Amino acid sequence: MNKLSSARQLKREQVEFKVITNERAINTTNNFKFLFFLSVLSVVLIMISLFLRVQLTELTEQINQDTKKLEVLESEELRVRSQLEEKMSAHNLEEQAAKLGMGKVQDYQVEYISIPRKDNVEVNN
Numbered sequence: 028m029n030k031l032s033s034a035r036q037l038k039r040e041q042v043e044f045k046v047i048t049n050e051r052a053i054n055t056t057n058n059f060k061f062l063f064f065l066s067v068l069s070v071v072l073i074m075i076s077l078f079l080r081v082q083l084t085e086l087t088e089q090i091n092q093d094t095k096k097l098e099v100l101e102s103e104e105l106r107v108r109s110q111l112e113e114k115m116s117a118h119n120l121e122e123q124a125a126k127l128g129m130g131k132v133q134d135y136q137v138e139y140i141s142i143p144r145k146d147n148v149e150v151n152n
Contacts, residue, residue, distance in 0.1 A: 113119070
């Protein structure tokens, strides 16, 4: 029995050795596939990162240009408002009215009317 058990033990070791050899070969192939996948994933992530950085830079530049345009338009609005206020000032309006032959209201031009205290409203259908 001793010989039989040592023969079985020898076969088991050979089988185990073959299985371990096959697992190592599979693991090496799997490791290569995994490393290849990681490298492709890294390249894709780097490309996405670069694309997003370019987009961010373009949008930042556009915001800066629009901010400058806004500042110019705000200063233009201030200038136009001051011109409008100057033209609409009381002194200028009086001068324009005088040129057109208008003047301030005199007492004889005012006509007063009296309205009875009770007002009645009738609705006809």
